[in-house]
Amino acid sequence: MPAYEYVCKDCNHEFTVFLSIKEFEAKPKIKCAHCQGDNVRKKISVFTAKTSKKS
Numbered sequence: 524m525p526a527y528e529y530v531c532k533d534c535n536h537e538f539t540v541f542l543s544i545k546e547f548e549a550k551p552k553i554k555c556a557h558c559q560g561d562n563v564r565k566k567i568s569v570f571t572a573k574t575s576k577k578s
C-alpha cells in the first residue's frame with residue numbers, strides 16, 4: 524500500500540498516511556495528525572512495494 528508523506532503548514536508536523544490508490548484518487552481530506560488542521564501539503568509518495576529483488 525502506498526504511503527504518502529505530508530507536512531503541516533501550521534505546525535510543521537510531518538506524518539505519513541497510508542492510502543490505497545482508490546482512496547487517494549478520491550482525494551480525501553488529509554488532516555494533520557498533530558493539530559488536526561487541514562493546511563497540509565503532500566511531500567513525496569513512498570511506495571512500500573519493493574521493485575528490486577535480491578538474487
Ligand SMILES: [Zn+2]
Pocket residue numbers: 531532533534535536555556557558559560
Ligand atoms: Zn499541524
